[in-house]
Amino acid sequence: MNVGCDQVSKSVARTHIDTHESISVIGEYVILTKTENKGAFLGFLSSMENPIMKGIFLIVLPIAVLLFILRIIIVNTDLDRYMIFGLCCIIGGGIGNLYDRILYSSVTDFMHIDLGGIFKTGIFNMADVSVMLGTGLLILSFIKRKEVSLS
Template sequence: MNRNLVLFNVLVVVLAVMADQMIKALVVAKMALGEAIELLPFLAIYHARNNGIAFSMFSGMGEVGLAALAGVVLVVVMILWIKTPADRRLTHFGLAIIVGGAIGNLIDRVLLGYVVDYVYFHTPVWAFAIFNLADACITVGAGVILFDEFILQPRRERVRARADRTVD
């Protein structure tokens, strides 16, 4: 990887972690646990604690187990990131926001024993899981990587194949 790409990726990770932790600190400082502030008829800020991982899965594993699991996943993502070719800039960006989100939630898990969640999509008859910016970073990062891998990369390969045929 070239130096500019590394610096950009580190900046993305740091910004994701800082934004996540600042918003969580604000929610914890200004809202009681279980308090909701309705922003729109379908969106609220709702102070919640997640003792599991995504959608409260594995909530029975305990603090240490979940922190260890998150750490292992983070290491695996870092290995994939290091092995990703430098020309796959969009994938690098996706991995950077995933790492930022994972670190943000890991900080909560290690320091608090749970993750602070606060984004709540709902209607009178339906409610989505409560999540946070770190979760959104992880989800969007995964979507960016899938888009790059399954849409953009095949296009790049077709363009290269056409260019190789015209050179021959």
Template sequence: MKVSKRTVYILLVIVITIAIDQISKIWIRLNVAPGSQSEIVGDYFTLHNVENAGAFLGMGSDLNPTLRLILLLILPMVVLAFVLRYIFKDKTLDNASLFAFSSIIGGGVANVYDRIVYGSVTDFWHIDLGGMFRTGIFNMADLSVTTGMIILLIVSFRKKNV
């Protein structure tokens, strides 16, 4: 069975995304004290080590265990499987869209893996540009998902303007 370049590209982006995320989280767990905060670039860019039992910004961390299992593990796995199936089936997707969807899948899988193995997700980056722009504490998987979504938005706007 011959594997297409497209399939290799998709799987490579997913695997690299997961690897970068997991390596960064291992480094944080080994080298940054839990609950700590270190300045990287003043108060603008800081490094932390926090465990997030919920989803984005801790949402869902106070749900009962059954609901948390459904909303933070089962539902994301089903959605990620459907997105993966979609990108393998739709041969008309351009490389930017393939990269975006693959980044979203890789980031999603990395965070689901953490929830299964550790019971929470390690978050560590924080950006605060003086009130003008401020993030929650996030990780590389979150960055991959967000980047993928931004790329998809740009691609969709470009298609509408053509």
């Protein structure tokens, strides 16, 4: 489901937002700005010149990591619901961005949050939200496990 939401939102952004155009959604706090990210998170590796190494880091390695996470879900029977849902969110977000990299050679990012000096993001997409939500759920799961083991 999160792969579908990610791809639909990116399709809408590609169709209705010009590259680097800024559209205020909630004042200056939530802004739509479309960019094409040729690298990983926040443009990491976007300037890598060697196409073979770039392909390894941006396509092959993510596929291996996603398969490893899937294996963890299938093999481990003692995972709590936060961990399972978190890992699934990471897989879904990873697939969404990987799909873009394979099909378009870049990932469409289009959302930006700026809450003044309190909180500011780079430009991101729904797949990134899914990965961050999944990471948060994994942290929550580890904290809950730690609390149980301390009791």
